[in-house]
Amino acid sequence: MSTFLGMPATAPRGVGHLRGDEPFPAAAHRALADEQLRNNLRHATTTIRGKSGRVIAELPDWQELRSAGSAIKADVLSRLPDLLEELEARVVERGGVVHWAADANEANRIVTELVRATGSERVIKVKSMATQEIALNEALEAAGIQPVETDLAELIVQLGQDKPSHILVPAIHRNRSEIREIFLKAMPGVDPALTDDPPVLAAAARKYLRETFLSTKVAISGANFGVAETGTLAVVESEGNGRMCLTLPDTLITVMGIEKVVPTWQDLEVFLQLLPRASTGERMNPYTTMWTGVTPGDGPQDFHLVLLDNGRSAVLADPRGRTALHCIRCSACLNVCPVYERTGGHAYGSVYPGPIGAVLSPQLTGVEDNASLPFASSLCGACFDACPVKIDIPSMLVHLRNQAPHPRSERAAMRAAAYTMERPKLYARAQRAAKLARIAGRRGLGLPLGWNEARDLPEIPEQTFRDWWASR
Amino acid sequence: MRIALFATCLADTLFPEAAKATVRLLERLGHEVVFPFDQTCCGQMHVNTGFQRDAVPLVKRYVSTFDPFDVIVAPSGSCVGSIRHQHAMVAADAGEAGLAARAEDVGRRTYELSELLIDVLQVEDVGARYPHRVTYHPTCHSLRMIRVGDKPLRLLRRVRGLELVELPAAEQCCGFGGTFSVKNAETSAAMLADKMTAIVSTGASVCTAGDASCLMHLGGGLSRRDAGVRTVHLAEILAST
Ligand code: SF4
Numbered sequence: 001m002s003t004f005l006g007m008p009a010t011a012p013r014g015v016g017h018l019r020g021d022e023p024f025p026a027a028a029h030r031a032l033a034d035e036q037l038r039n040n041l042r043h044a045t046t047t048i049r050g051k052s053g054r055v056i057a058e059l060p061d062w063q064e065l066r067s068a069g070s071a072i073k074a075d076v077l078s079r080l081p082d083l084l085e086e087l088e089a090r091v092v093e094r095g096g097v098v099h100w101a102a103d104a105n106e107a108n109r110i111v112t113e114l115v116r117a118t119g120s121e122r123v124i125k126v127k128s129m130a131t132q133e134i135a136l137n138e139a140l141e142a143a144g145i146q147p148v149e150t151d152l153a154e155l156i157v158q159l160g161q162d163k164p165s166h167i168l169v170p171a172i173h174r175n176r177s178e179i180r181e182i183f184l185k186a187m188p189g190v191d192p193a194l195t196d197d198p199p200v201l202a203a204a205a206r207k208y209l210r211e212t213f214l215s216t217k218v219a220i221s222g223a224n225f226g227v228a229e230t231g232t233l234a235v236v237e238s239e240g241n242g243r244m245c246l247t248l249p250d251t252l253i254t255v256m257g258i259e260k261v262v263p264t265w266q267d268l269e270v271f272l273q274l275l276p277r278a279s280t281g282e283r284m285n286p287y288t289t290m291w292t293g294v295t296p297g298d299g300p301q302d303f304h305l306v307l308l309d310n311g312r313s314a315v316l317a318d319p320r321g322r323t324a325l326h327c328i329r330c331s332a333c334l335n336v337c338p339v340y341e342r343t344g345g346h347a348y349g350s351v352y353p354g355p356i357g358a359v360l361s362p363q364l365t366g367v368e369d370n371a372s373l374p375f376a377s378s379l380c381g382a383c384f385d386a387c388p389v390k391i392d393i394p395s396m397l398v399h400l401r402n403q404a405p406h407p408r409s410e411r412a413a414m415r416a417a418a419y420t421m422e423r424p425k426l427y428a429r430a431q432r433a434a435k436l437a438r439i440a441g442r443r444g445l446g447l448p449l450g451w452n453e454a455r456d457l458p459e460i461p462e463q464t465f466r467d468w469w470a471s472r
Numbered sequence: 473m474r475i476a477l478f479a480t481c482l483a484d485t486l487f488p489e490a491a492k493a494t495v496r497l498l499e500r501l502g503h504e505v506v507f508p509f510d511q512t513c514c515g516q517m518h519v520n521t522g523f524q525r526d527a528v529p530l531v532k533r534y535v536s537t538f539d540p541f542d543v544i545v546a547p548s549g550s551c552v553g554s555i556r557h558q559h560a561m562v563a564a565d566a567g568e569a570g571l572a573a574r575a576e577d578v579g580r581r582t583y584e585l586s587e588l589l590i591d592v593l594q595v596e597d598v599g600a601r602y603p604h605r606v607t608y609h610p611t612c613h614s615l616r617m618i619r620v621g622d623k624p625l626r627l628l629r630r631v632r633g634l635e636l637v638e639l640p641a642a643e644q645c646c647g648f649g650g651t652f653s654v655k656n657a658e659t660s661a662a663m664l665a666d667k668m669t670a671i672v673s674t675g676a677s678v679c680t681a682g683d684a685s686c687l688m689h690l691g692g693g694l695s696r697r698d699a700g701v702r703t704v705h706l707a708e709i710l711a712s713t
Contacts, residue, residue, distance in 0.1 A: 024656070025655065025656050025657075025658070025659075028656065028658060028659050029658055032658050032659065032662055038662075338644050338645045338647070338663050339656070339659055339663075342659055342662045342663060343659055374522075375522075375651075375652065375655050375656065376656060376659075377649070377652065378612070378645050378647060378648065378649025378652045378653075378660070378663070379520060379612070379613075379649055379650075379652070380612035380616070380645035380649065381612055381613070381615075381616035381617060382612075382616070382643075382644075382645070384616070385616060398519060398520055398522075398524075398558075401520065401521065401522030402519075402522045402523070402524045402525075403522075404522050406522060406523070410521075411523075414517075414518060414521060414523045414526055415523075415526060417517070417518070418515075418518055418523070418526035418527070418529065418530065420512075421481065421512040421513040421515075421530055421533075422512070422529045422530065422533060423512075424509060424510050424511070424512055427481075427512045427513075431484070431485045434485065453657065453661065454657070454660075454661035454664060454665075454692075454693060454696065455661075455664070455689060455692030455693045455695075455696055456691075456692045456693075456695040456696050457692060458486050458487070458688055458691065458692065460485075460486060461486065461487075461488055461489075463488065464484055464485055464488055465479045465483060465484040465485075465488035465491040465492065466479070466484055466507070466509065468488055468492060469495075469507045470509075
């Protein structure tokens, strides 16, 4: 018997890529030791930051656009069920089929069965965070279907049997000589004389992908936006490989997170300005592909839309946390984050790394399952300023920290500190005791050793301020 | 003007010079400074570490201690940020609507030092003299939480003898982040290392900021590295003659 307690379910365990194998500090430890990785990251994030900053500065109404984006998203979340039903009705009217997937297991099963029904043993894929989140590639492979990523960076990750480390630039942690090695080892039909010259590498990928595009009958995509009033789906990208997938095959299956719906076509105007400038630093993304159901004689003749929840309803149920669903996956917050810049994406354990990952992943899985992530931030606030839809990530981190389980010793120390600070006389005595403890050679401040490894503790002064004031 | 001083627990205990300098400076400018002894800590550490409920009595204490004053100053952008942006939330979450409203109100009357000087007392030249080469680190909470903007720089530019040098990548976090520097000590140290490199590259002999906490972290690192750069709180520079 199922007991519905009124609380929507979080993303299930054992499937998908939302949970890491180890806590953030342990995973960060390895990344921090990797000099090459840190150089790759610093170089890439600094470059994107600069480019993005320049094109954003060109728009006089950037702050108004951010507010508009945020307001549209808030409106969407306030009437999500209605908008999704509207989207469903319009897609069906135009000859598409809509499937509802409560979680990763259900979505993977639906997509796998749809591909099986076509008889195809290979699918081409448009870069999509939703399908990574649910580990669709792994599910397809288990069913004997070969998924081929067609986004260049995603292909590099796939061929390298690696994990993506950035929302937008999944191979950001790789440099070109590493990419050459990966191609030589894993790309079918690659020229053994391959060099690490970027145009040469791109040409090799193009040749391989062209053949694959022309010989594969099924494509799987995500969606950046789904327009409720018309049933139109939209994918924005830079390479055009996505457009090949979205237009050439007979069957197109789109997996869309339920928060990606927008009410009207007009709303796209706001996001199509915000997204490219914030994410790649382009004024306009080079390819915007939109399709509405099925158009006889043009494009895929069989279209399926899979609407994915996988914990999103649980996020929506938390009024303080729900703005994480505003996210348009532009990755601006990653590029400005000083923690991400040093640790890279793998340290976060989830397909959603960086600041947004630190708030979204624990919400999708339940905070217990990603308990170290809300602490993987210095709360510097750079992400909030960068976010094109104004998600107050620092406040949300604090909110989630208050839901996270705490080690017993930490709880005791915090309680003791609060108890003392509630009582000014006791507090003044504790200040003096701290000095005595220091003189006695103990770690009077109770700071764990990690601190002392890189920094000297300040000398405890002769006299506290309050004693000085009293003696004036 | 009668100004109440919130010394902050950190300055009170570990960096009394920053609080003393605040008093000296304000008195020199002709104001009366009051130090209510009932004050302790703003509770930011508890809120930001995930012990929000333990911070409720600290919010109450702050509000009842400082409610009687029209103008309150703290030599810490971070604590002012917490008072202004977290106290009302902590009270509201605890179901104390009355306290939340009072906290909001007291928060509006609580200023960081450079805000007090420029916005309230309307003084840019505080008559200080400090003949050193100085670089300024705009701490994250001063910069992005309470948005002090260029106020500290405007004050520093009027200090006699002071040579102000620009800090490269100034807006990047120094890696302190309160308990972040304990829970993620290695990541914090990596951020600190880059910040120190930037500071040393300026050739300054003094690095200043409006937050004792970030200066403790930076100063601890610079001391370990033996970098020949001292950290000095903004209040101490403005108070020196
Ligand atoms: S949280 Fe904001 S900045 Fe970060 S990826 Fe999402 S939309 Fe972009």
